[in-house]
Amino acid sequence: MIRVAGTVLKLEKINKSFGGIHALKNVQFELFEGEVHALLGENGAGKSTLIKILTGVHRMDSGKILIHGKNIVIEDPVDARQKGIGAIYQELSLIDSLTVAENIFLGHEPVGNFFGNLKKKELTRRALEYLNTFGIEIAPETPVSDLGLGQKRIVEIVKALSINANILLLDEPTTGMSKAEIDTLFSIMDDLKRKKVTMIYISHYLDEVFRVCDRATVLRDGENAGVFKIGEVDLKTLIRAMLGRTLKEEFPRRNGFPGRETVLEASEFQSEGMAAPVSFKLHRGEILGITGIIGSGKSELALGLFGVDRKVAGEIKVKEEKMAIASPSDAKKRGISFVPEDRKVQGLFLRLPVEHNITIANLALSMKRGVISYKRRFEIARETAEKLKVTPLDVKMPVQNLSGGNQQKVVIGKWLCGATDIFILDEPTRGIDIGAKTEIYSLINSLADNGAGILIMSSEFREMSGVCDRVLIMRKGSVVSELAGEELTTEKILTVALGG
Amino acid sequence: MDKKIETGERKNVNWAKIKRLLKGELGLILILVALMAVFSFLSPYFFTSKNLLNITRQVSITLIVAIGMTFVILTGEIDLSVGSAAALVGVTTAVVLKASGNLGLAMTAGLVMGAGIGIVNGLLTVYGRVQSFIVTLAMLGVARGAALVWTGGKPISKLPVDFGIMGAGYLGVVPVSSIIAAGIFILAFFVLNRTKHGVYMKSIGANREAARLSAIPVKRYRVLAFVISGVMSALGGILITSRLLSAQPTAGEGLELNVIAAVILGGASLSGGIGTVLGTLLGTMVIGVIDNGMNLVGVSSFFQQIVKGVIILVAVLAKRSD
Numbered sequence: 001m002i003r004v005a006g007t008v009l010k011l012e013k014i015n016k017s018f019g020g021i022h023a024l025k026n027v028q029f030e031l032f033e034g035e036v037h038a039l040l041g042e043n044g045a046g047k048s049t050l051i052k053i054l055t056g057v058h059r060m061d062s063g064k065i066l067i068h069g070k071n072i073v074i075e076d077p078v079d080a081r082q083k084g085i086g087a088i089y090q091e092l093s094l095i096d097s098l099t100v101a102e103n104i105f106l107g108h109e110p111v112g113n114f115f116g117n118l119k120k121k122e123l124t125r126r127a128l129e130y131l132n133t134f135g136i137e138i139a140p141e142t143p144v145s146d147l148g149l150g151q152k153r154i155v156e157i158v159k160a161l162s163i164n165a166n167i168l169l170l171d172e173p174t175t176g177m178s179k180a181e182i183d184t185l186f187s188i189m190d191d192l193k194r195k196k197v198t199m200i201y202i203s204h205y206l207d208e209v210f211r212v213c214d215r216a217t218v219l220r221d222g223e224n225a226g227v228f229k230i231g232e233v234d235l236k237t238l239i240r241a242m243l244g245r246t247l248k249e250e251f252p253r254r255n256g257f258p259g260r261e262t263v264l265e266a267s268e269f270q271s272e273g274m275a276a277p278v279s280f281k282l283h284r285g286e287i288l289g290i291t292g293i294i295g296s297g298k299s300e301l302a303l304g305l306f307g308v309d310r311k312v313a314g315e316i317k318v319k320e321e322k323m324a325i326a327s328p329s330d331a332k333k334r335g336i337s338f339v340p341e342d343r344k345v346q347g348l349f350l351r352l353p354v355e356h357n358i359t360i361a362n363l364a365l366s367m368k369r370g371v372i373s374y375k376r377r378f379e380i381a382r383e384t385a386e387k388l389k390v391t392p393l394d395v396k397m398p399v400q401n402l403s404g405g406n407q408q409k410v411v412i413g414k415w416l417c418g419a420t421d422i423f424i425l426d427e428p429t430r431g432i433d434i435g436a437k438t439e440i441y442s443l444i445n446s447l448a449d450n451g452a453g454i455l456i457m458s459s460e461f462r463e464m465s466g467v468c469d470r471v472l473i474m475r476k477g478s479v480v481s482e483l484a485g486e487e488l489t490t491e492k493i494l495t496v497a498l499g500g
Numbered sequence: 501m502d503k504k505i506e507t508g509e510r511k512n513v514n515w516a517k518i519k520r521l522l523k524g525e526l527g528l529i530l531i532l533v534a535l536m537a538v539f540s541f542l543s544p545y546f547f548t549s550k551n552l553l554n555i556t557r558q559v560s561i562t563l564i565v566a567i568g569m570t571f572v573i574l575t576g577e578i579d580l581s582v583g584s585a586a587a588l589v590g591v592t593t594a595v596v597l598k599a600s601g602n603l604g605l606a607m608t609a610g611l612v613m614g615a616g617i618g619i620v621n622g623l624l625t626v627y628g629r630v631q632s633f634i635v636t637l638a639m640l641g642v643a644r645g646a647a648l649v650w651t652g653g654k655p656i657s658k659l660p661v662d663f664g665i666m667g668a669g670y671l672g673v674v675p676v677s678s679i680i681a682a683g684i685f686i687l688a689f690f691v692l693n694r695t696k697h698g699v700y701m702k703s704i705g706a707n708r709e710a711a712r713l714s715a716i717p718v719k720r721y722r723v724l725a726f727v728i729s730g731v732m733s734a735l736g737g738i739l740i741t742s743r744l745l746s747a748q749p750t751a752g753e754g755l756e757l758n759v760i761a762a763v764i765l766g767g768a769s770l771s772g773g774i775g776t777v778l779g780t781l782l783g784t785m786v787i788g789v790i791d792n793g794m795n796l797v798g799v800s801s802f803f804q805q806i807v808k809g810v811i812i813l814v815a816v817l818a819k820r821s822d
Contacts, residue, residue: 308713332715346713349706351773360703361714363696372694414714 086165101127150181251466258286271304275477289468337415355381405436539793568732576772583755586737594747618730622723667743705772
């Protein structure tokens with residue numbers, strides 16, 4: 001391992017709160033010149049908050065940022081870039097209709113005169129220079145739309161470097177990449193290291209961390225949980241640092257047990273969005289977890305089961321009966337409910353009142369002789385909101401005024417007032433605080449106790465082991481393992497899901 | 501002590517309610533009342549029952565078409581073809597009326613033409629995945645062109661006098677077209693607020709993805725909104741033709757802009773999901789009162805356009821700020 005001298009970046013006692021939630025508590029972070037430094041932690045551990053402070057998206061409440069020993073303030077994303085911090089996110093920021101060269105120099109093009117006419121030749125020449133420096137074989141005149149995902153991400157890196165970034169932040173850079181593309185990326189990263197570029201590497205794949213990183217900083221619940229030299233640490237130690245001790249009381253105990261009757265069965269089922277066929281059985285009263293990291297295909301499976309994406313192979317049986325589910329309305333008619341992954345984009349009508357959101361999927365219940373009764377609608381919404389402990393209990397209020405946890409309750413409530421006994425919940429507790437999480441777990445338990453079959457898709461492994469009766473683990477589109485009983489532990493899920 | 505706190509809270513609740521109303525329809529009512537007060541002051545004739553009824557007659561066609569537009573805008577789309585559709589429907593109705601002499605048949609033909617235009621707009625937008633702005637802009641040209649080609653650019657006149665009752669007739673002192681507009685308003689109000697169709701269309705505009713995942717047949721309802729707009733334009737076209745007893749291929753030019761202005765003034769959001777027919781009624785009335793009042797006061801028609809534009813802008817801005 002290359003031991004490098006100088007400290008490029010140092011963060012001291014960083015604090016950041018959102019509302020009442022303390023997202024970062026006295027966090028320390030140090031980057032040595034020319035190292036690849038992994039930033040690890042579970043969802044909600046504070047990784048993204050830290051990154052957003054570094055890239056100028058959020059302002060910290062207190063703490064110090066030092067670059068080369070000098071105290072600095074990062075005003076905004078543009079300022080961060082000027083200070084040499086470049087970031088490559090999962091979502092690409094390239095413009096498809098422009099060429100590679102044009103993209104690389106977008107915003108700082110070599111221009112001829114006052115009117116800003118582009119010097120095309122110089123643009124191409126300088127882009128080629130950059131590409132050659134890193135041994136990348138992409139012609140600068142190629143339109144970006146012709147490139148594969150891996151090449152695009154590499155162009156994105158070159159773009160960041162062309163703005164003189166000496167600290168490069170890579171957020172899940174291998175998402176969606178092929179093995180060959182990953183290899184190219186890693187060799188470019190090696191090259192960058194030799195050129196004294198420092199990198200922060202964020203990935204859910206711990207095997208990648210072991211391959212390319214020199215050190216790792218682990219965050220847990222917004223606090224430092226250790227800094228490790230990759231050469232001197234094993235997978236188990238890293239995982240333990242990420243998880244800490246498990247909070248037993250976080251997961252309320254269930255009274256009931258899964259039954260024998262199968263309520264939902266997929267055999268070699270595959271929809272448009274899915275990479276491979278999947279089979280499973282969900283029983284009455286069972287809480288079945290489907291887990292895996294981002295990109296493992298959980299959400300695609302959920303969308304396929306609910307009839308959002310078109311089926312391409314296999315079959316689905318609902319209560320032992322073969323069913324064609326071609327649309328969400330079909331799924332609803334069969335008693336299937338779906339709580340999507342992104343409540344704001346897919347789940348809620350944010351500007352409309354809570355009562356509208358709760359009653360929309362089962363509008364027939366609010367009707368008297370074919371006409372919507374405001375009184376009945378109000379009563380149904382109010383009753384459901386009360387059952388879910390939505391606070392404040394004002395169903396006339398636009399749902400956007402509620403907190404994340406309460407919004408999530410409304411998304412679930414949308415289906416609760418109807419006749420449904422199969423629930424597909426995609427990331428039901430994403431981005432909500434511990435208290436609200438526990439309430440949602442209790443709700444899931446009581447639904448199962450009352451005979452519903454529940455399918456939970458989640459990438460929070462602790463949640464999976466705490467809530468589910470049985471867990472299927474997906475990796476790159478296929479179910480690779482099934483855990484139940486004593487085998488069902490967070491550590492085991494983590495090991496299988498990450499392929500360690 | 502306790503009682504004081506309680507009354508304080510109650511006051512807050514009322515205040516919040518009033519604020520909510522002010523941002524919605526009440527604000528528009530205030531604007532309308534203010535405009536009427538100004539014109540009453542400027543012209544002694546303005547605030548007479550005869551003139552007020554006249555205003556309802558003048559706005560009736562705009563209102564009917566604007567109600568159709570409200571449905572389209574609620575789903576997050578736009579329909580620029582309403583004026584041209586009205587003209588083509590007028591011509592269709594007149595041609596069939598002249599050929600058959602059957603009023604019912606002629607009107608049915610006109611309404612079917614309007615629905616057809618709506619279906620084409622809807623299918624191209626929803627299944628063809630072309631932005632409605634473009635689809636209906638193209639339809640604006642096609643429908644107008646068809647009306648002009650069909651008639652050779654000349655109006656079809658001397659239609660049977662019976663046909664004029666709808667557009668120009670009176671029931672007692674009340675204009676028949678006002679009664680028709682009122683009926684359409686009540687029907688639309690009911691559909692939007694009391695049936696699943698209206699609630700679904702509103703949901704689709706508020707968040708199309710969430711609507712789809714709430715098991716709403718999104719595509720069907722998006723097309724339906726265009727069909728409603730097409731049929732309402734058709735009714736508008738029939739009324740224009742009936743009023744003049746003549747089908748003009750150039751009728752309804754610029755109607756789309758007046759109608760969109762009325763709907764937006766009424767509080768609807770061009771991005772969809774927000775809007776009411778009551779708002780549309782008030783928006784239409786505001787524009788109608790401005791037109792009527794300025795004519796009475798004798799403002800030059802060139803200057804009227806400027807004043808109207810400014811008043812619409814000010815009204816929309818006033819509704820924006822809290």
